Amino acid sequence: MVAYKLGTGRLGGSLSPLVLVGMRVHPLAEILGEGAPTDLESIFADWAKYDELLAERCARVVAPGADPADVSYCTPIANPRKLICIGTNYREHNQEMAAGERPEFPYGFMRPQVALAAHGEEIRLPARASMVDWEAELGVVIGRRYGPGDGGDPLQAVAGYTVINDVSARDWIASRPSVGIDWVMQKGWNQFQPTGPWITPARFVDDPQSLGIELAVNGVVKQKSNTSRMIFGVADITLHLAGMMTLEPGDIIATGTPAGVGYGRNPREFLKAGDQVSVTVEGLGTLCNRFV
Structure with missing residues (x-):
């Protein structure tokens, strides 16, 4: 084949x-x-x-x-119905972010479509955020309707996998209000989810929980891990989400990032104009973007 x-x-x-x-x-x-x-x-x-x-x-x-x-x-899928992201899903990342105990279930949030950006697209740093961070992630693309009451293997609902940079404005972690982190202010900016350039069909990914994942800024490796380090794997995440909402063809799920983000470093590091970020997931390809 x-x-x-x-x-x-x-x-x-x-x-x-x-x-x-x-x-x-x-x-x-x-x-x-x-x-x-x-x-x-x-x-x-x-x-x-x-x-x-x-x-x-x-x-x-x-x-x-x-x-x-x-x-x-361009982004592989221009208008997905849902962009769903999972946070605090790698053990070492939880530790560097002082996120507390292992979560009981996948911790999720949603993004608007305008957050999508393509491979090679220049990402404009927002004027209202000064702590813009990187996050290498495995992306999941849904290939059939799968929701509450549906049975069967959740991986059978997955059409393929892609590469994501879950860009984050950490300003709203460092100065969180009494009601908690504002996830829209942290994650909802235009172009904050570069995705692609390719979607690899699931038939060519033997095990989504055994993929090397790496991110570099200006050629310097910042994150290097493996999807085996996820707390909740792709099957668990898909099953959990489908228990709440019907997942639909073309929906994209970002599955969380490993350790090595800028906010967790000492001293902290954040993206600046001119930085080139590349994210590679084993077998899926490399996603590159320049921040301006």
Whole structure:
């Protein structure tokens, strides 16, 4: 079976879903032919069909394809219904953030769609925040409706995996009000969730709980861990969320970050204009953004 990844971007000026086969990029229409969906939302809305079809067609690709460096990337999914993030989900990160005891269940919050940013996109530092931090995370993309009362293996609801930088404005931790941390002020800014550039189908990820994860700022490694260090794995997170809300195709879940964030360092470190941040998850790819 030939492995492939899915993304969205511009090749020669036209925006379209893209397929990475080997190290070459192809428009989705080149793989599926006439009538191919024009966005990845449509692919994930009928994932059982397209997962099999793409695996079959990618094995027969003969066109030369394009260099990934020639793509102007967009976020893989432009308009997910939900962006859900999990916090305090790595043991060592809990310790560096003085987060207390192991949580009883995955601790979550939600982001607006405008928080999404693409691989290669410049991220504008907000004028109202001075403690902007990095967080490397494994992202999960949902491939079928899965909600309260649904049975079966929660991993069967996962279409694929991607790379996320869960950018955080720590100003609202350092000066938290009596009612607690303002998660919107910490996480809800424009462009605070760079995602991509690719979504790797779940069939090509043998074990989501055994992936190396690393983040570097200007080439200096700040975070280096493994998804095996999660407190709650992808299956636990998906099952927990689906007990509250119906997860839908194209929903994105960020699964938490390991130790090594700027806020947990001594002295603390935060992002400044000109910093280049790269996040790599083993087998999924590398997400790069410059902060301005």
